Amino acid sequence: MLEPVMFTGGLYKHDLVVELVEDLGGYVLQKNVTQTEIILLILVPTEDMGLLQALAKELRGELVRAPLAGTEVAVVTPTLAIHHLPHSACDIAEYLRRHGSKTNMLGLARGVGREIAQINEYETALINEHDAAVFIFGNFQECIKKKESLYRNITVPVVVTGGPEIEAKDLPYAFEYVSTVGRMAHRARKATEIGSLDRIVESVGRALDKTRSSIAKDPLTTSPPRVMDSVREQVPDVEFSYSPLPIALNLTGVRVKLPYDAYKDAVKDVTFDEGVSLGEIATIKPSRMKDYILVRILSASETGFVF
Amino acid sequence: MDPMEVFKIEVTGQEEFGAKKYRELIMDILQGLGLIRSIGRLYVYVDILKPYFAVYGLLRSGIPPLTVKDVGDVMKVQGGYQIKINDEEHMADLLRVLGERYGRERVEQPARDIVIIASDTSPSELMVADLEAEFLQDLTDALVRVAPEGFRNRRNIMTKDSFFFIAAEESLTPEMVSEIEGKIREMENA
Numbered sequence: 001m002l003e004p005v006m007f008t009g010g011l012y013k014h015d016l017v018v019e020l021v022e023d024l025g026g027y028v029l030q031k032n033v034t035q036t037e038i039i040l041l042i043l044v045p046t047e048d049m050g051l052l053q054a055l056a057k058e059l060r061g062e063l064v065r066a067p068l069a070g071t072e073v074a075v076v077t078p079t080l081a082i083h084h085l086p087h088s089a090c091d092i093a094e095y096l097r098r099h100g101s102k103t104n105m106l107g108l109a110r111g112v113g114r115e116i117a118q119i120n121e122y123e124t125a126l127i128n129e130h131d132a133a134v135f136i137f138g139n140f141q142e143c144i145k146k147k148e149s150l151y152r153n154i155t156v157p158v159v160v161t162g163g164p165e166i167e168a169k170d171l172p173y174a175f176e177y178v179s180t181v182g183r184m185a186h187r188a189r190k191a192t193e194i195g196s197l198d199r200i201v202e203s204v205g206r207a208l209d210k211t212r213s214s215i216a217k218d219p220l221t222t223s224p225p226r227v228m229d230s231v232r233e234q235v236p237d238v239e240f241s242y243s244p245l246p247i248a249l250n251l252t253g254v255r256v257k258l259p260y261d262a263y264k265d266a267v268k269d270v271t272f273d274e275g276v277s278l279g280e281i282a283t284i285k286p287s288r289m290k291d292y293i294l295v296r297i298l299s300a301s302e303t304g305f306v307f
Numbered sequence: 308m309d310p311m312e313v314f315k316i317e318v319t320g321q322e323e324f325g326a327k328k329y330r331e332l333i334m335d336i337l338q339g340l341g342l343i344r345s346i347g348r349l350y351v352y353v354d355i356l357k358p359y360f361a362v363y364g365l366l367r368s369g370i371p372p373l374t375v376k377d378v379g380d381v382m383k384v385q386g387g388y389q390i391k392i393n394d395e396e397h398m399a400d401l402l403r404v405l406g407e408r409y410g411r412e413r414v415e416q417p418a419r420d421i422v423i424i425a426s427d428t429s430p431s432e433l434m435v436a437d438l439e440a441e442f443l444q445d446l447t448d449a450l451v452r453v454a455p456e457g458f459r460n461r462r463n464i465m466t467k468d469s470f471f472f473i474a475a476e477e478s479l480t481p482e483m484v485s486e487i488e489g490k491i492r493e494m495e496n497a
Contacts, residue, residue, distance in 0.1 A: 083456040113457020113476050114358050138455065139325040139332075140318070140355045164324035182328050185335035
């Protein structure tokens with residue numbers, strides 16, 4: 001069992017952390033360098049956590065659990081206009097990131113209004129590439145109920161946020177509803193506002209756990225972090241991608257941020273120590289996000305083996 | 308405490324939370340744009356089922372135009388006038404106005420906060436900016452920001468001492484406008 005954690009500390013000697021994680025059979029999911037500080041998102045075997053904690057203490061770093069690490073969450077607003085951004089949407093996205101999630105903000109083209117709100121096929125497909133979605137709505141319960149049509153066709157769990165209290169039975173297509181967020185024109189700074197952000201993170205955590213437990217019933221042929229590691233090793237061009245996170249992890253695969261046409265074969269040919277290639281155990285298809293490559297790992301029932 | 312004398316907000320249906328939140332939202336936006344002190348009374352009426360959003364406000368006394376003597380000290384010096392700038396916010400407007408009035412070759416800026424004009428006429432009473440027009444522009448911007456984004460059929464009637472803004476999803480009909488006017492009047496008289 002791998003434990004998702006976030007290491008925050010000085011840049012000096014952070015290589016020791018990376019080396020230890022690799023020696024323990026863990027994975028470094030993300031590395032963010034901000035001047036003299038570094039933030040590492042790590043998956044480490046649960047039984048070896050003590051070793052990493054000791055090293056973090058020695059380096060005067062901070063090690064916290066990041067329950068959302070290795071997942072991608074879409075934060076969806078009705079549009080990207082000043083009415084919805086930056087406050088509640090950016091606060092939520094930022095808060096999810098602090099808990100380890102890779103967050104993408106998505107403004108719908110025509111998501112505004114009560115009667116006229118709509119979502120198109122492209123937007124739905126793009127949201128479905130994520131592990132969960134957070135829809136940010138406003139302060140009127142009539143509008144929130146009416147806007148259910150926006151996420152009715154979304155297959156990943158959708159956490160809906162808004163202002164008023166609404167009973168779960170009134171929003172049957174939402175995974176959960178988090179109240180007291182709504183539209184606001186200031187940053188979340190009061191304890192109650194921060195509490196609401198915590199509730200969103202908890203709710204997204206529960207949504208991801210539900211997906212994880214359904215994956216566990218028919219496990220993936222291999223784990224997404226292992227695919228990420230192999231792609232990084234065997235397709236070195238990925239390190240030259242301008243994206244801050246060249247390989248984004250999902251619960252069921254990865255998104256490789258290289259042009260699909262030029263690199264699909266290289267990704268397909270990535271081979272594992274067991275002798276199988278990625279093309280045999282995963283579907284490689286174009287992502288809806290730019291022209292990236294979407295890798296979806298097949299389940300054990302489809303390939304007949306797990307490694 | 309509200310800086311306004313009257314601030315009423317009414318929303319149809321079971322939307323107490325929405326009304327409370329919109330009150331905060333309006334205050335935040337008006338404060339952010341520095342408009343709150345110029346509005347005396349504010350009435351907001353929202354019917355979320357129709358749906359439309361209306362704001363009626365009474366403005367406090369008019370804002371006089373900003374003149375050169377308001378932004379700096381004007382002194383007579385040899386060969387012209389010197390302006391010692393105290394408020395740099397309107398510097399660009401000031402230089403533009405002086406250039407237009409006296410010609411650019413007669414306006415000199417030897418230091419950041421000193422402007423010298425080679426002329427016998429005092430610039431004290433020259434108008435640098437029409438603050439009232441700026442205020443009305445900012446107010447319109449604030450109202451567009453306050454109204455829900457999907458409400459794109461808008462009408463904004465501004466007079467010297469009041470404004471009346473309506474935004475709706477559907478086209479505005481004369482019946483709808485008179486209904487809203489009636490509701491706002493009820494709120495005023497309540």
